[in-house]
Amino acid sequence: MIHRITSISKLRDFRRCLQKERDGNRLSVTLCGGTGCLASGAREVANAFRRELKKQHVGREVVFRESGCHGFCERGPLVVIRPEDIFYQHIHPRDVPEIVAETIKGRIIDRFLYVDPPTKKKTIHEGEIPFYNLQKRLVFGSNGQIDPKKIDDYIAVGGYRALEKVLSEMTPEAVIDEIKKSGLRGRGGGGFPTGAKWEACRRASGREKFVICNADEGDPGAYMDRSLLEGNPHSVIEGMLIGAYAIGSQEGHVYVRNEYPLAVEHLTRAIDQAEEHGLLGRHILGFELSFTIKVNRGGGAFVCGESTALMASLEGKIGEPRAKYIHTVEHGLWELPSNLNNVETWANVPIIINQGAEVYSALGTAGSKGTKIFSLVGKINNTGLVEVPMGITLRQIIYEIGGGIPGGKRFKAIQTGGPSGGCIPESLLDLPVDFDRLQEVGSMMGSGGMIVMDEDTCMVDMARYFVRFLQGESCGKCTPCREGLQQMDEILTRICEGKGSKGDIELLEDLSQVMMETSLCALGSTAPNPVLSTIRYFRDEYEAHIKDKRCPARVCKELITYSVDPDKCTGCGACLKACPVDAISGERKQPHRLDEDRCVKCGACYDACKFEAVCVE
Amino acid sequence: MANIYPSKANHTPEATPAKKLMQVDLEAVCEIIEKHGFKESSLIGILQDIQARMNFLPRKALFQVAKSLDIPLTRIYGIATFYKAFSLEPRGRHTILVCLGTACHVRGGPRILDYLENRLGVKSGGTTRDLRFSLERVNCLGACALGPLLVVDKKYHGGIKANKIDSILKKYR
Numbered sequence: 001m002i003h004r005i006t007s008i009s010k011l012r013d014f015r016r017c018l019q020k021e022r023d024g025n026r027l028s029v030t031l032c033g034g035t036g037c038l039a040s041g042a043r044e045v046a047n048a049f050r051r052e053l054k055k056q057h058v059g060r061e062v063v064f065r066e067s068g069c070h071g072f073c074e075r076g077p078l079v080v081i082r083p084e085d086i087f088y089q090h091i092h093p094r095d096v097p098e099i100v101a102e103t104i105k106g107r108i109i110d111r112f113l114y115v116d117p118p119t120k121k122k123t124i125h126e127g128e129i130p131f132y133n134l135q136k137r138l139v140f141g142s143n144g145q146i147d148p149k150k151i152d153d154y155i156a157v158g159g160y161r162a163l164e165k166v167l168s169e170m171t172p173e174a175v176i177d178e179i180k181k182s183g184l185r186g187r188g189g190g191g192f193p194t195g196a197k198w199e200a201c202r203r204a205s206g207r208e209k210f211v212i213c214n215a216d217e218g219d220p221g222a223y224m225d226r227s228l229l230e231g232n233p234h235s236v237i238e239g240m241l242i243g244a245y246a247i248g249s250q251e252g253h254v255y256v257r258n259e260y261p262l263a264v265e266h267l268t269r270a271i272d273q274a275e276e277h278g279l280l281g282r283h284i285l286g287f288e289l290s291f292t293i294k295v296n297r298g299g300g301a302f303v304c305g306e307s308t309a310l311m312a313s314l315e316g317k318i319g320e321p322r323a324k325y326i327h328t329v330e331h332g333l334w335e336l337p338s339n340l341n342n343v344e345t346w347a348n349v350p351i352i353i354n355q356g357a358e359v360y361s362a363l364g365t366a367g368s369k370g371t372k373i374f375s376l377v378g379k380i381n382n383t384g385l386v387e388v389p390m391g392i393t394l395r396q397i398i399y400e401i402g403g404g405i406p407g408g409k410r411f412k413a414i415q416t417g418g419p420s421g422g423c424i425p426e427s428l429l430d431l432p433v434d435f436d437r438l439q440e441v442g443s444m445m446g447s448g449g450m451i452v453m454d455e456d457t458c459m460v461d462m463a464r465y466f467v468r469f470l471q472g473e474s475c476g477k478c479t480p481c482r483e484g485l486q487q488m489d490e491i492l493t494r495i496c497e498g499k500g501s502k503g504d505i506e507l508l509e510d511l512s513q514v515m516m517e518t519s520l521c522a523l524g525s526t527a528p529n530p531v532l533s534t535i536r537y538f539r540d541e542y543e544a545h546i547k548d549k550r551c552p553a554r555v556c557k558e559l560i561t562y563s564v565d566p567d568k569c570t571g572c573g574a575c576l577k578a579c580p581v582d583a584i585s586g587e588r589k590q591p592h593r594l595d596e597d598r599c600v601k602c603g604a605c606y607d608a609c610k611f612e613a614v615c616v617e
Numbered sequence: 618m619a620n621i622y623p624s625k626a627n628h629t630p631e632a633t634p635a636k637k638l639m640q641v642d643l644e645a646v647c648e649i650i651e652k653h654g655f656k657e658s659s660l661i662g663i664l665q666d667i668q669a670r671m672n673f674l675p676r677k678a679l680f681q682v683a684k685s686l687d688i689p690l691t692r693i694y695g696i697a698t699f700y701k702a703f704s705l706e707p708r709g710r711h712t713i714l715v716c717l718g719t720a721c722h723v724r725g726g727p728r729i730l731d732y733l734e735n736r737l738g739v740k741s742g743g744t745t746r747d748l749r750f751s752l753e754r755v756n757c758l759g760a761c762a763l764g765p766l767l768v769v770d771k772k773y774h775g776g777i778k779a780n781k782i783d784s785i786l787k788k789y790r
Contacts, residue, residue: 039760039773073762220718223759258702299661299700316660318699377720377761451719465722578780580735600735603728604779
């Protein structure tokens with residue numbers, strides 16, 4: 001039977017109780033249960049562990065925990081054995097009996113250990129792996145230690161302490177002051193100072209006020225918000241509670257992306273548990289504060305990540321943004337004052353309250369404080385989520401934490417800020433990462449996606465990818481965005497098909513200018529960023545497509561041809577089988593031929609060939 | 618060329634043989650509306666539940682929603698065509714999602730989609746005539762370490778290459 005916690009002292013007693021139960025020296029096996037690891041088979045591994053612990057009768061000695069995302073998705077499924085912090089990677093259910101048996105005896109199994117790619121050195125402990133030890137895991141740190149399905153876990157590691165502090169020691173104004181002093185800026189992309197937003201919302205008049213959490217993480221290649229909601233939902237709830245107290249709100253909404261079912265599940269469960277424990281609902285911990293949170297699933301529209309579109313969607317309408325001069329802090333959801341922040345911003349709030357603004361703001365650069373979680377993906381050795389202090393250089397992120405580019409390929413560019421961001425070339429790799437510096441070079445922080453590209457990526461194709469993405473996602477309300485993106489797509493497609501003409505680059509630049517100045521919302525006004533930044537840093541690639549009708553990265557289908565090298569072809573028939581349109585013919589053990597007229601350039605033969613006999617020109 | 622407007626752009630008449638035969642369980646629709654308290658603001662949630670239950674939004678169900686909530690059908694149609702979570706056509710028994718997030722894009726995702734479009738004879742957003750597969754492209758599933766990524770009925774297939782696809786499809790009837 002769960003009892004409602006009705007006062008701060010009872011919450012403290014409860015926490016002490018939980019901490020006593022949880023002996024730090026007890027052997028524990030933690031399996032990462034984030035979406036990345038689940039996709040690599042973590043569910044089966046978890047079942048195997050539960051079965052095996054029972055079978056070997058060690059269920060008492062060993063605690064098994066399925067935690068949230070640890071961030072090192074590349075090596076999943078991940079297992080960490082505490083208290084020694086032994087790190088095992090790529091675990092398969094068949095490995096589980098051995099792990100359980102050896103762990104009990106205190107032995108380490110060599111073949112599951114992490115091997116550092118450049119030095120080939122084996123590492124035993126989690127903290128010694130370069131991917132982890134160069135990070136500063138302030139927000140993301142608890143993910144690997146708690147079971148997101150259990151509120152007890154969160155409370156035991158000090159959860160809801162910030163709420164205690166706020167309720168017992170601070171006035172709403174003092175909370176806002178603290179957030180302002182911390183220098184926290186919105187992590188969703190805009191970078192607006194959070195404290196100032198809260199203050200404006202507190203001052204606004206209205207019979208009700210709303211606190212909204214934006215979890216409509218639409219940027220392709222970014223998934224830090226999902227990992228927070230999945231792995232540590234209570235930190236977001238606690239942040240929203242503190243926000244509600246500071247602003248004077250009684251109702252909160254979380255708008256979660258439709259493609260994140262596990263995040264919805266964990267968040268809903270966390271809200272239920274918080275309500276059962278009296279941490280949500282009426283008279284929280286015996287104070288005046290009353291607050292409830294509703295979860296809303298998005299309908300699958302990128303534009304709903306924009307604050308006004310999101311609020312329209314919450315009202316059950318089509319998610320179209322509106323003009324910015326009406327501020328949502330005054331007239332937001334249902335025309336009432338609404339304060340919207342993104343998941344990561346909310347998760348930062350309890351940390352600031354616990355640490356104090358001074359300690360928090362000691363991290364970072366002049367204009368950007370604290371840490372930021374990035375999702376480091378694309379052509380990179382260590383794909384995963386990394387939390388780093390603001391001001392770290394791109395080079396450190398890519399080469400030291402990310403482990404460099406796979407396959408000995410050459411780095412070409414890094415794309416930050418999602419579809420509205422830009423591509424940053426090699427010459428700017430020593431750029432410190434913060435809100436302002438990224439903007440200076442024509443990109444932006446965005447929600448924190450970092451996509452690494454190597455020499456095999458065509459920058460014109462990349463620009464077209466983003467333009468096409470945004471064209472599909474443009475709501476169509478304002479003309480510059482709707483028509484501008486379509487025109488851009490047509491011009492870029494023309495260039496990619498080798499039909500570009502002189503003046504196309506200038507035309508793209510003109511069009512960009514108009515869109516930036518006249519679009520209604522940020523989707524349209526930042527949409528030209530990928531085009532402008534690739535023109536700025538990779539103009540030669542555009543020119544190669546236009547003048548020489550050549551795609552230097554050999555990506556653009558219309559500008560490449562596939563053929564079979566008769567000297568290398570062994571006639572194994574792998575390509576013949578793989579071809580979906582029967583463009584390849586040939587007798588077994590005889591060199592095959594590729595019929596160019598039939599070829600749809602899908603690349604299946606290239607992938608299938610083990611002898612590098614399929615050439616791309 | 619990949620179709621960038623998923624699901625909605627595919628209104629080919631031959632893709633809907635089962636539509637006429639389908640009985641719409643209006644009672645279930647009413648239940649869903651009731652669960653949401655007949656609130657107009659819950660329209661998106663109501664449609665999501667109908668879609669989850671019936672795998673698409675049948676015309677009759679939408680009429681029922683319009684009647685129960687007392688709102689014009691055009692508004693419902695607006696919502697149903699604006700958000701990507703909804704489909705007005707019956708979906709296949711199995712849904713194939715090809716991730717075309719940026720990370721999967723640079724790792725060769727478009728080639729996977731091309732291959733599937735050629736193999737299944739449908740564009741993305743479409744459903745095969747035998748209602749076996751619906752093919753969809755999706756803008757990032759957040760499992761970027763596994764790219765290029767293919768998901769069939771929630772089962773993830775990571776690091777996919779075109780020549781492996783046929784053996785995966787065989788498992789789904």
